[in-house]
Amino acid sequence: MATVTGDRTNGCVVEIENLHFSRGTRRIFAGVDIGIRRGEVTAIMGPSGTGKTTLLRLIGGQLRPDAGRIRVDGVDVDTLKRRGLYQLRKRMGMLFQSGALFTHLNCFENVAFPLREHTRLSQALIRHLVLIKLEAVGLRGAHALYPAELSGGMARRVALARALALDPMVVMYDEPFSGQDPISMGILVRLIRLLNDALGLTSIIVSHDVLETAEIADRVHVISAGKVVESGSPQELRASSSEWVQQFLNALPDGPVPFHYPAPSLEEDLFGNSGVGVSAL
Amino acid sequence: MIEWLRLFGEQTLAATARLGRGYLFLLRVLLGLPGLLLRPGLVITQIYATGVLSLLIIVVSGLFVGMVLGLQGYNTLVNFGAEQSLGVLVALSLTRELGPVVSALLFSGRAGSALTAEIGLMKATEQLSGMEMMAVDPERRVVAPRLLGGMIALPLLAAIFTLVGVFGGYFVGTVLLGVDSGAYWSQMQAQVSFTDDVVNGVIKSLVFGFVVSWTAVFEGFDCAPTSEGVSRATTRAVVHSSLAVLGLDFILTALMFD
Amino acid sequence: MQNSRLLEIGVGLFVLLGLGALLTLALKVSNISAFQQTQGYDVIAQFQNIGGLKVRAPVTLAGVPVGRVESIAVDPKTFEARVVLTISDKYANLPQDTSASIFTAGLLGEQYIGLQPGGMEEVLKPGDELMLTQSAVVLEQLIGQFLYSTASGASESQTDGGQEP
The missing domain is CATH 2.40.30 (Elongation Factor Tu (Ef-tu); domain 3)
Structure with missing residues (x-):
């Protein structure tokens, strides 16, 4: 909490410097630098498996980096003790890919959960707040439904209402658009932008849905092979000269990212003894 | 041979690592227990889930175990003309051994597996992660009440099991086989000691309740977050806790009834 | 609310039942009455x-x-x-x-x-x-006495009746 000063001036809520992280022997980040500005919607894009979700977990302090620093609102997340981390997390909201709603609680109780855990508000006040949050995502009428009775899009909106329950400063979205039908996708896209501006949030979206994300993001960082390949506004990105970025944005099947997973030559696999398909089951 | 040795070493290391994780996990969860005093509702819910819902199987099994003991005991004792001691045999077997052990085994299958599966699924569906990101510690909010609930529920279940079993033996022995009902109770009261038998049985079930609940919540928390991982963890929880109950029973018996 | 009320009642009954069973075990099954006596x-x-x-x-x-x-x-x-x-x-x-x-x-x-x-x-x-x-x-001792008496009885019958094969 001591070193708040300098960071506020350059407007970055989340600063990632020279981040290194690996899982087992697999290197996921090798020197990533990202600054996420206050009040903006920042998208982090990249193909599947580049560790975008891992990045969110690192920001949330659920994982610790091997090297480098991550600062959220001027606080070093990576060296924070448990108590401080939990204090910080109260100001962060996270929307998981699956929604991660508590299946044994209905929508109302799901949204009320963080309020009940962290505040000593009266029942009436909690009811008020929960209904407001649900109203904001358009699901006040669904407050009595259980997660199993919700469609995927609705579940995500409830999870969003829950993430907003404590009025966080940063909201992180993990693949908010994947697996959604066009209508609920459209709703989510608009909702993220709307809530960001209306509530003065800072939003971080991790996604590989290029079009939807570009529609609402102020700034996009593209990650590949453990590094930031390109940063800038969606317009700047589209004008990028990088072949890789072009392939990603335009969804070309082949390019710098090959269509084929690295493999021995076809002849060898078909006619040789490469051992494919002879695993001892 | 070398490969076999390597596998053995690998298994040993994995088991040791799991033991260490389980121990550290327990320490963290125990730190969360005092906080539960402020929120007894969480524990009550868990006592309901593990205790009240296990009541039926405990009562039915207790009744049948007692009835079988009555039958078998009668058939053996009657050869020595000692069928009057049937009550002693039934009550001692139940209070010392069968009550705590069988109810712990049933508890592990009925409630322990449910605990593991519940926590494992919460992990697999990112609910635990989500909780963490909401600044709620799942070890305190989810695990600690379940551990405490199980520790409270099992001794009570074991007491109910034992009592029902004594009545089951009474039913078979006196009503069906004609042992004198006065002798059944009086011999029992004369021979069963409160401090040695009943109290030791309660101590056993307290220990078992702790071990079974601990194993169950730990396996759930430690499982691989996939459907296969949850199913494996559930199996492991039941197998490990049952083995632990039997092993500990031997040790406790050796210490208590030397 | 109604739901949690039922649950609490269930748990209350359960705990009472368990403690009651323990009490019965103490009073009816074991000899705790010996302490009072x-x-x-x-x-x-x-x-x-x-x-x-x-x-x-x-x-x-x-x-x-x-x-x-x-x-x-x-x-x-x-x-x-x-x-x-x-x-x-x-x-x-x-x-x-x-x-x-x-x-x-x-x-x-x-x-x-x-x-x-x-x-x-x-x-x-x-x-x-x-x-x-x-x-x-x-x-x-009882068996010993019995054996002794039967043995002496048997030796008497042996002297009387001669040796049997």
Whole structure:
């Protein structure tokens, strides 16, 4: 909490410097630098498996980096003790890919959960707040439904209402658009932008849905092979000269990212003894 | 041979690592227990889930175990003309051994597996992660009440099991086989000691309740977050806790009834 | 709210049931009543042999339990077993010449002490010693005597009837 000063001036809520992280022997980040500005919607894009979700977990302090620093609102997340981390997390909201709603609680109780855990508000006040949050995502009428009775899009909106329950400063979205039908996708896209501006949030979206994300993001960082390949506004990105970025944005099947997973030559696999398909089951 | 040795070493290391994780996990969860005093509702819910819902199987099994003991005991004792001691045999077997052990085994299958599966699924569906990101510690909010609930529920279940079993033996022995009902109770009261038998049985079930609940919540928390991982963890929880109950029973018996 | 109320009621019932079972085990199944029955007076009985008598064995009068064996020790002078009996205060009017015997319940059952009241006017006071006692019947001695008598009987018949193949 001591070193708040300098960071506020350059407007970055989340600063990632020279981040290194690996899982087992697999290197996921090798020197990533990202600054996420206050009040903006920042998208982090990249193909599947580049560790975008891992990045969110690192920001949330659920994982610790091997090297480098991550600062959220001027606080070093990576060296924070448990108590401080939990204090910080109260100001962060996270929307998981699956929604991660508590299946044994209905929508109302799901949204009320963080309020009940962290505040000593009266029942009436909690009811008020929960209904407001649900109203904001358009699901006040669904407050009595259980997660199993919700469609995927609705579940995500409830999870969003829950993430907003404590009025966080940063909201992180993990693949908010994947697996959604066009209508609920459209709703989510608009909702993220709307809530960001209306509530003065800072939003971080991790996604590989290029079009939807570009529609609402102020700034996009593209990650590949453990590094930031390109940063800038969606317009700047589209004008990028990088072949890789072009392939990603335009969804070309082949390019710098090959269509084929690295493999021995076809002849060898078909006619040789490469051992494919002879695993001892 | 070398490969076999390597596998053995690998298994040993994995088991040791799991033991260490389980121990550290327990320490963290125990730190969360005092906080539960402020929120007894969480524990009550868990006592309901593990205790009240296990009541039926405990009562039915207790009744049948007692009835079988009555039958078998009668058939053996009657050869020595000692069928009057049937009550002693039934009550001692139940209070010392069968009550705590069988109810712990049933508890592990009925409630322990449910605990593991519940926590494992919460992990697999990112609910635990989500909780963490909401600044709620799942070890305190989810695990600690379940551990405490199980520790409270099992001794009570074991007491109910034992009592029902004594009545089951009474039913078979006196009503069906004609042992004198006065002798059944009086011999029992004369021979069963409160401090040695009943109290030791309660101590056993307290220990078992702790071990079974601990194993169950730990396996759930430690499982691989996939459907296969949850199913494996559930199996492991039941197998490990049952083995632990039997092993500990031997040790406790050796210490208590030397 | 309604739901959690039901749940709490269920748990309340469950806990009561469990504690009730424990209480019943204590009172009905085990001998916790022996702890309450310590209000009584002690008398001493000396036996030559107590057989398998144990501490806390019942003391009966006409078959009715009236007390328990408090302690068993060997008298350093007489080398007899010195058994302290606690008899409930309800039975404070036992005659002074009451005798004590050790009996066995059933053939292999537990041993207990049976009291036979005498006819004296004076009653037993705490710390008194019972004059007349009858030791336990030790099965081995009984069998030994029986074998001895049958063996002597058999040898007589042998001398009478000559040698059989």
